[in-house]
Amino acid sequence: MLWFAAPPVAPGSTEGTFETIDVARLRVGMFVRLDVGWMNHPFPVSQFRLSSPAQIDVLRSTGVQQVRWSPALSHLAAEAAPESPAAPTAPEPPKADPAADELCRQRDALARCEQQFAEVADALRDITRAVPASPLLAGRQADALAHALVRKLGDAGDTCVQLLADAAADDGTGHAVNVSVMSLLLGRALGCSPAELAELALGALLHDVGKLELPPERWHAQPASGALHQSAYRSHVALGVAQARRMALPRRAKLVIAQHHERDDGQGFPMRAAGGRIDPLARVVAIANRYDNLCNGPWPGQALTPHEALARLFGEEAAAFERSLLEHFVRVVGVYPPGTAVQLSDDRYALVVAVDPARPLRPRLLLHEPGRPATEAAFTELATQPRLSIRRSLRPEALPPEVRRQLAPRSRLRYFWEGVPAPADTTPPAGAM
Known part of the structure; x- marks a missing residue:
């Protein structure tokens, strides 16, 4: 059973007028919008069409009293519509077109992924804005977002990596979400526990938090950059660790921030750590971070295609990463990754x-x-x-x-996972509001 029988409205869409309705009056077929925040409810997206009574039960169990719904975007039987007059006899439905149905399914999946990416990016943007003045609050919010990502990844069951057609996000936020998505998928493929995945997601989301204290021209470094520029750029790691302490992040998330530029051959920075001195979660983020930087670097003319980026990781940069991790990464993103x-x-x-x-x-x-x-x-x-x-x-x-x-x-690649949640357990996750 699919939890979502229709595509969500694209972020910012004005299609349909939303009205407030009590949760007790919800019916299957209503297109609803939840305004409690993506990480505070157990559904993969914040607006969708109710496709089963189980979804309504889960929504009621969260404690939300009212939601908004769009009559124009809803598919209700005449008798199920709240306080609506009897509808005329519906025309005979058109004959099924498998090709058209499959095209709709693919577009629906893409729309869901784009909305999920946008909601995560919006939440992360709010968190980073709060870091300078309220680091502890930002830390708690980031931890909640990381746990929400892990929970929703678990709900997705089997997954595939989806290239997004339109995912609005600035380069810094888009990079952080990309790295988090790929790190989580790689971490799950490696058998990480939910607790490890939560720290992995948290560290990945905030791996570049130290750049908040640097001017934008110091956020990136080319090989030809002078020593002063390179030193300023590399300082984002130490600044990030200091910021992570102010945010009271857990130990392994701080290690991810501290070691996401270290390399297995000891040629990374800032500590030139090698092999077993690098935390396994940091190794995961290091691969995802390097791959995304190769594909989505600050200078588009120098960007590699996804297939070229993999070839670089397995070729001239092979010593930088553990071979088995690279092999698992290829299984996650494919030999020809999305965007190729x-x-x-x-x-x-x-x-x-x-x-x-x-x-x-x-x-x-x-x-x-x-x-x-x-x-x-x-x-x-x-x-x-x-x-x-x-x-x-x-x-x-x-x-x-x-x-x-x-x-x-795409000139900028954005990724999210596509999956079908398992319907058997409709109990909302712990902490769902």
Whole structure:
């Protein structure tokens, strides 16, 4: 059973008018919006269409007395609509179109992921704004957000990494959310416990918190940067550790902040720690952080494609990371990670948009089809196409102009996980409001 039978409204959308309603009057089919904050309720997103009585029971059990709902976005039977007149006989539904249904399902999944990313980014932005004046409060809020991410990852069951089409976030916040998402997926693949995942998420969310005390021009360093610039940039680690102490973060989250630039070969900074001296959670974040910096660096002309970034990690930077962690990372993001432009064995072009860790060589693709509008581009799962394979990856600028216009390769990559929550246990997690 899918918990969400319809896509959430995109953040900022004005579609539909929302009205307040008592939770006791909720009915299946209502499109509701929860205003208590993403980390304070047990659902993957904050607005969705109620698809089962179990969802209503969970919502009532949280203690929320009222929510808002949109009549225009709801799908209610005439007898279920609150205080509504009898509706005319519904027309006969159109015949099922499997291809159209699958396209809707893919778009629904993408919309959910984009909303989840946006809600996490908004929460993190508020937290970082609170750090200078209220570090303890910011620490508690960050810890709550980290636990919410872990809880919602657990609810998602099996997951795949989804490339987002539109995820509004500044580069710093977007980077932190990307690193957190990839770190959590890698940590779960490695068998981390929920407690370890919570500290992993917390450290990943705040791994660059020290940059809040630096001017933006010191947030990044190129190899050709002078010694003074390099020293100022590298100081963000020590500044972050000091900030983590003021925020009263737990020990291993502080270690993630302290060691996310250390390398297995001892060539990292600031302590040149190596091997077993690096905390395992920090090793996870170090890989996710390096991968995202290679793909989403501050200078777009120097950014690598996701496939090139993996090749760099396994090639000239292989000594920096434990081999088994890199192999697990490839299983999470795929051999051709989301965002990679590819040419297929039948010469068609495509963009990788999602990867199932169980099939790292058989991702989901957005296919180029000549003459077809970009808004109607077709998806396909390589896992269901045994005769089709990826021949090679391409840089976006190497794509023919028509292909590039239709597939619209992303200049900034944003990721979230896609999954279907297990419906068996409808008891809200501890601490849900």
